[in-house]
Amino acid sequence: MNQIKVLAPATVANVVCGFDCLGFAIAEPNDEMTVRVISEKEVRIINHDHYNLPTDARKNVAGAALFALLEKAGADHGFEVEIKKNIKPGSGIGSSAASAGGAVVAANRLLNDRFSPLELVDLAMDGEKIASGERHADNVAPCIYGGFTLVRSLNPIDVVALEFPPMFVTVLHPQIEIVTAVARQMLPVQVPLKDAIRQWSNVGALVAALSKGDYDLIARSLEDFLIEPVRKTLIPHFDRVKLESKCAGALGGGISGSGPSIFMLSETEEIAAKVEGAMREVYKNSGIEFFTYVSKINTGGVKFID
Numbered sequence: 001m002n003q004i005k006v007l008a009p010a011t012v013a014n015v016v017c018g019f020d021c022l023g024f025a026i027a028e029p030n031d032e033m034t035v036r037v038i039s040e041k042e043v044r045i046i047n048h049d050h051y052n053l054p055t056d057a058r059k060n061v062a063g064a065a066l067f068a069l070l071e072k073a074g075a076d077h078g079f080e081v082e083i084k085k086n087i088k089p090g091s092g093i094g095s096s097a098a099s100a101g102g103a104v105v106a107a108n109r110l111l112n113d114r115f116s117p118l119e120l121v122d123l124a125m126d127g128e129k130i131a132s133g134e135r136h137a138d139n140v141a142p143c144i145y146g147g148f149t150l151v152r153s154l155n156p157i158d159v160v161a162l163e164f165p166p167m168f169v170t171v172l173h174p175q176i177e178i179v180t181a182v183a184r185q186m187l188p189v190q191v192p193l194k195d196a197i198r199q200w201s202n203v204g205a206l207v208a209a210l211s212k213g214d215y216d217l218i219a220r221s222l223e224d225f226l227i228e229p230v231r232k233t234l235i236p237h238f239d240r241v242k243l244e245s246k247c248a249g250a251l252g253g254g255i256s257g258s259g260p261s262i263f264m265l266s267e268t269e270e271i272a273a274k275v276e277g278a279m280r281e282v283y284k285n286s287g288i289e290f291f292t293y294v295s296k297i298n299t300g301g302v303k304f305i306d
């Protein structure tokens with residue numbers, strides 16, 4: 001076996017109150033990636049899409065993650081990776097994490113699963129850093145693990161896979177681009193203690209609610225006092241989308257990662273479809289192109305195919 005094909009899922013980072021620590025994977029869309037061993041000690045990138053992503057592997061998210069893995073493995077060979085991105089870069093649903101996560105999971109299989117999922121999260125962050133300017137794992141962890149994850153610590157890396165009840169996610173993707181690195185630079189360096197207390201109370205409550213399947217508590221915990229007030233200014237009609245989605249029955253939601261996508265969690269597929277209708281109603285006369293979709297939560301993370 002010298003080649004592996006995988007599907008790497010989109011992810012929603014932050015999950016409203018858990019900036020840089022909470023995230024979950026969604027069933028659709030997925031990037032398609034094929035990784036193969038090559039004898040040269042290098043990484044080659046072949047893009048099969050129109051996003052013009054770098055083919056210089058050191059500047060490419062998947063390439064940087066693969067270099068990190070090759071170095072840690074002390075390998076005397078390289079990898080070639082073919083990427084078909086179905087997750088638009090800059091959309092806020094973990095496009096870079098899918099490239100990095102898919103690449104390391106596939107390459108690891110070619111190395112007979114030498115590294116654990118936790119180690120792969122650590123390696124994939126080297127790729128994520130290319131896109132966002134910082135190592136953060138709240139997209140790569142759910143991409144690799146599937147479901148909901150909490151990143152307790154980056155150094156040393158510590159990821160907790162969370163239990164969660166059946167839910168559906170509705171995503172609104174306005175066709176504007178927000179560069180994660182820019183959306184990070186606008187955040188406050190310090191926050192008032194009273195806001196921090198409200199924030200970590202919500203994170204704790206959300207984790208408990210997910211594990212108990214307490215939908216009312218999930219809804220009450222999806223509040224963000226730190227990040228959303230700053231970043232929502234980048235997303236037209238954010239407050240109305242949120243309000244109308246909740247009126248349509250959503251448990252709650254907010255900015256997906258650093259945006260511009262907005263996500264909403266719902267208890268059933270029927271409610272998630274109503275939420276989709278409510279989102280479309282808000283955006284239909286906005287003059288901004290947009291996509292919406294309803295997805296299940298991905299379980300299992302990156303999937304091997306063929």
Ligand code: HSE
Pocket residue numbers: 013014019020021092094132136138139180183184256257258
């Ligand atoms: N936690 C990161 C951020 C996720 O919000 O900047 C980026 O997708």
